[in-house]
């Protein structure tokens with residue numbers, strides 16, 4: 001894990017003193033270099049790129065990472081409805097790292113930008129999805145070695161007995177090394193009511209790891225906003241090492257309808273007009289029910305909708321065509337228990 005120093009394409013880990021690293025894959029004028037066409041795994045030559053002259057001009061669009069980053073940002077735009085502030089922050093981070101790479105080309109020394117983050121938001125607001133895209137982007141920009149997210153919760157880090165916590169945490173760090181460690185519901189690491197809680201040990205190990213310039217590990221703390229606020233105020237050391245606090249707001253009704261449309265299209269289904277109106281009604285009711293989980297609830301509702309569509313089609317006892325197979329009707333939507341049960345009698349809405 002943190003001790004290893006594998007040869008990396010960008011040279012950063014093997015050269016924590018920040019040589020011209022980062023940009024080795026882009027070598028204008030170097031034999032065999034094809035700016036704009038490589039991937040981040042290309043150009044793993046040993047020699048660092050020559051430092052540019054003070055009066056040189058660097059065309060940012062020729063950085064091979066740029067294309068991968070644009071691809072990731074485009075995916076983020078296409079697959080996620082709304083989240084304007086999140087998308088803006090992700091673009092800002094991409095720009096920061098791109099400029100950092102350019103500065104290294106000019107031999108401009110600076111500390112490595114900190115990329116530890118917190119994602120705060122309610123359930124189903126896109127935190128995990130954005131973490132995956134973020135990992136892809138950080139990898140494309142040579143900041144981490146692999147575009148992977150290792151997700152853990154308290155139980156993966158905290159041991160039951162004295163001496164068990166450090167090895168567990170270190171194992172998780174080793175698994176995440178070179179990528180992103182995503183700590184879901186991070187506030188469970190901190191139990192102020194229990195002075196001897198082993199969560200504190202985890203936090204201390206994480207702090208050390210997050211400080212280290214040597215590891216290309218990014219830690220993302222995720223969880224519900226109010227509890228995360230409490231967690232960070234109780235752990236100012238942690239908070240100050242988190243450079244990017246990104247908030248994921250709950251979706252509006254309109255956004256949820258759009259998300260449903262997007263998911264339906266992605267799965268090669270379609271709502272007829274009556275079904276779309278019915279689903280909009282469904283969402284209004286469902287949003288007011290307990291355990292509403294934003295886009296996750298939309299996905300679950302659509303799964304159950306498919307179940308009812310399938311049952312309806314099978315019970316037709318006639319040959320079915322393509323249109324039958326892709327169409328979700330208002331009847332399928334109104335089969336939900338949300339329309340029949342009163343909130344008082346309701347368990348998990350179906």
Ligand SMILES: Nc1ncnc2c1ncn2[C@@H]1O[C@H](COP(=O)(O)OP(=O)(O)OP(=O)(O)O)[C@@H](O)[C@H]1O
Pocket residue numbers: 079080081082083121122123124125126127128129130259262293295296299
């Ligand atoms: N803005 C969005 N547009 C389209 N789909 C979305 C959007 N946000 C989330 N989703 C979808 O909703 C589901 C839940 O999202 P995700 O797992 O990223 O949320 P989360 O915030 O991590 O949830 P939790 O807090 O419950 O872990 C996924 O299937 C994801 O693709």
Ligand SMILES: [Mg+2]
Pocket residue numbers: 127128129184
């Ligand atoms: Mg999640």
